[in-house]
Amino acid sequence: MNEMPAKATYDRETVDAWSRCVASFREARRWRWRALSIAAAAAPLPALLGLIAALPYLPAVGFLLLATAALTRFGHAAQLTCPHCGLVPAGAFERLPLHELDYCRHCHFWLVDPRRGVAPR
Numbered sequence: 001m002n003e004m005p006a007k008a009t010y011d012r013e014t015v016d017a018w019s020r021c022v023a024s025f026r027e028a029r030r031w032r033w034r035a036l037s038i039a040a041a042a043a044p045l046p047a048l049l050g051l052i053a054a055l056p057y058l059p060a061v062g063f064l065l066l067a068t069a070a071l072t073r074f075g076h077a078a079q080l081t082c083p084h085c086g087l088v089p090a091g092a093f094e095r096l097p098l099h100e101l102d103y104c105r106h107c108h109f110w111l112v113d114p115r116r117g118v119a120p121r
């Protein structure tokens with residue numbers, strides 16, 4: 001993880017815009033989790049019903065479901081951009097959980113209110 005800059009800039013509009021982006025992203029992600037849950041529950045049915053051979057099918061579907069879950073879990077790293085500079089706030093090789101993104105690594109603007117302490121989950 002990058003070190004915190006000595007001084008980050010607090011801008012209320014940036015914090016509010018980030019909060020709105022995170023809220024809409026979480027709402028969209030909630031629907032993705034629901035769809036993924038339904039897909040995970042329905043995926044083994046063709047093999048269980050004998051419609052398709054289980055051995056190549058189940059590992060392939062399992063891998064696809066895991067990859068989709070990973071993209072859903074860490075997709076914010078590529079989809080949410082900083083309201084101030086427009087870049088992805090996390091570094092290129094960082095895959096931080098969304099609640100751990102508290103400032104932009106590029107422009108050093110706060111994304112959450114630093115006086116509130118921990119970012120809302």
Ligand SMILES: [Zn+2]
Binds near residue numbers: 086087089105109
């Ligand atoms: Zn930024």
